[in-house]
Amino acid sequence: MKKEEFYNIMGEIxxxxxxxxxENKNRRKIIPFKKTFALIAAVLLIAATATVVIxxxxxxxxxxxEKVKLYQDGIEVEHTRYSIMYDSEEIKIDEFSEEVQxxxxxxxxxxxxxxxxxxxxxxxxxxxxYHNRDFLNLSxxxxxxGCERIKIPDQRFRTTQIFVLQSDYYISxxxxxxxxxxxxxxxxxxxxxxxxxxxxxxxxFSFTSIGEEKEFSEEYRTNKxxxxxxxxxxxxxxxxxxxxxxxxxxxxxTSVAAYIVKDGVLYSYNDIIRELYNExxxxxxxxxMSNIRKDKKEIVEKYLKLWAxxx
Amino acid sequence: xxxxxxxxxxxxxxEEAIPATEKKYGAxxxxxxxxxxxxxxxxxxxxxxxxxxxxxxxPPKKPKVFLSFIGKITRNLSLNIYRKNTAEKRGGTxxxxxxxxxxxxxxxxxxxxxxxxxxxxxxxINTFLEKLPAEKxxxxxxxxxxxxxxxxxxxxxxxxxxxVHSALQRIREKLKKHLAERGLEL
Numbered sequence: 001m002k003k004e005e006f007y008n009i010m011g012e013i014x015x016x017x018x019x020x021x022x023e024n025k026n027r028r029k030i031i032p033f034k035k036t037f038a039l040i041a042a043v044l045l046i047a048a049t050a051t052v053v054i055x056x057x058x059x060x061x062x063x064x065x066e067k068v069k070l071y072q073d074g075i076e077v078e079h080t081r082y083s084i085m086y087d088s089e090e091i092k093i094d095e096f097s098e099e100v101q102x103x104x105x106x107x108x109x110x111x112x113x114x115x116x117x118x119x120x121x122x123x124x125x126x127x128x129x130y131h132n133r134d135f136l137n138l139s140x141x142x143x144x145x146g147c148e149r150i151k152i153p154d155q156r157f158r159t160t161q162i163f164v165l166q167s168d169y170y171i172s173x174x175x176x177x178x179x180x181x182x183x184x185x186x187x188x189x190x191x192x193x194x195x196x197x198x199x200x201x202x203x204x205f206s207f208t209s210i211g212e213e214k215e216f217s218e219e220y221r222t223n224k225x226x227x228x229x230x231x232x233x234x235x236x237x238x239x240x241x242x243x244x245x246x247x248x249x250x251x252x253x254t255s256v257a258a259y260i261v262k263d264g265v266l267y268s269y270n271d272i273i274r275e276l277y278n279e280x281x282x283x284x285x286x287x288x289m290s291n292i293r294k295d296k297k298e299i300v301e302k303y304l305k306l307w308a309x310x311x
Numbered sequence: 312x313x314x315x316x317x318x319x320x321x322x323x324x325x326e327e328a329i330p331a332t333e334k335k336y337g338a339x340x341x342x343x344x345x346x347x348x349x350x351x352x353x354x355x356x357x358x359x360x361x362x363x364x365x366x367x368x369x370p371p372k373k374p375k376v377f378l379s380f381i382g383k384i385t386r387n388l389s390l391n392i393y394r395k396n397t398a399e400k401r402g403g404t405x406x407x408x409x410x411x412x413x414x415x416x417x418x419x420x421x422x423x424x425x426x427x428x429x430x431x432x433x434x435x436i437n438t439f440l441e442k443l444p445a446e447k448x449x450x451x452x453x454x455x456x457x458x459x460x461x462x463x464x465x466x467x468x469x470x471x472x473x474x475v476h477s478a479l480q481r482i483r484e485k486l487k488k489h490l491a492e493r494g495l496e497l
């Protein structure tokens with residue numbers, strides 16, 4: 001065969017191999033500059049020297065789902081832990097407890113109604129569902145899209161999980177949507193060019209989002225077994241630990257995001273939900289949301305440590 | 312919009328099929344075309360041609376794997392343009408490098424003797440690919456089907472460029488051995 005003929009032969013390989021090779025790649029898009037800001041604004045994580053933001057979709061293996069016990073405001077609750085393949089890296093995500101999801105589901109109503117509503121987010125009846133659907137069951141959402149779609153979200157999406165992969169990628173998992181079409185997508189890496197670790201164990205980075213510069217820190221800690229883990233928080237730290245909400249639960253600022261790597265697997269921790277519960281485990285009612293305890297730091301730290309020490 | 316919905320638009324002769332395809336697969340087609348053609352202008356032209364071919368071919372054709380179906384059309388159209396451009400002394404893509412890689416791998420004899428041997432070769436390459444680990448298989452397909460640069464493949468898999476070259480070299484040798492054991496050669 002002449003060497004030029006080889007690519008003709010390769011042109012006839014089985015479709016499934018092409019689909020396999022390009023399936024994820026096709027979902028990887030360079031996000032337009034303008035939308036990059038909107039996206040990052042929601043993710044709340046960036047770097048001063050971030051250059052390109054690339055959206056990726058993960059392969060989620062539900063067959064590897066397991067139940068794990070974690071603490072939530074002093075109560076042992078069951079979380080669902082998903083295995084996610086991010087390119088060739090394995091990541092495990094702890095989803096909110098089913099108990100919490102159940103409560104949120106009640107708040108959210110029947111989210112599938114929204115899917116069928118031709119007015120989508122412009123529909124006054126369903127608009128609240130749109131805003132609350134990030135509280136919905138992760139597996140349902142991802143199962144629904146089958147990881148098939150990827151869309152650049154508008155600005156009204158919510159971040160549900162934040163975690164970090166390796167040292168130079170920030171990744172967020174969120175559900176997002178556009179008009180009448182719901183797309184729950186697993187998103188976002190912001191490439192970090194330089195992120196130096198300071199002597200005090202904290203590295204800082206920042207970026208400007210819609211005119212506002214946001215600063216973040218990563219704090220390196222060690223659990224009781226000597227395994228290093230990282231806590232990510234928005235500066236100023238005290239503000240970070242006191243997440244705030246509006247009365248409709250629509251504005252949720254990130255509480256604690258942390259990650260730990262054990263045996264080559266990255267586990268992430270997200271403490272958004274804790275903020276919606278009182279210390280005794282009872283749900284914080286809507287009216288008192290704006291008056292949520294201002295002194296959550298100690299509690300947050302306590303359960304973050306419990307989580308980290310479980311590795 | 313999922314693939315079935317897009318294909319249904321073609322069958323209904325609904326012109327929305329074109330923008331829907333472009334929205335979902337435009338970037339992918341441009342990427343395939345640009346790897347071969349090396350410039351945006353030709354790649355864009357190739358994307359437009361791809362959409363036209365799709366419009367003309369569906370129906371009656373009903374692709375099982377839409378992504379691959381589109382990719383193959385784009386690839387073939389791009390190669391045609393590449394051949395034309397090469398004749399006009401244009402180019403500047405990964406193709407020459409890939410052909411150099413293949414030079415020590417293929418027999419350099421005249422075209423394969425018959426259609427039967429060609430089909431057998433393709434079938435054996437498919438068998439070989441099936442057995443490869445997924446990551447290696449993807450690398451091979453991206454390089455020799457998609458004409459991607461080693462640098463881009465390395466970036467995608469989080470590896471060094473040299474590691475990609477080494478992996479591809481090993482895969483080529485394995486493929487050669489696989490075919491030789493079956494009395495075939497490229």
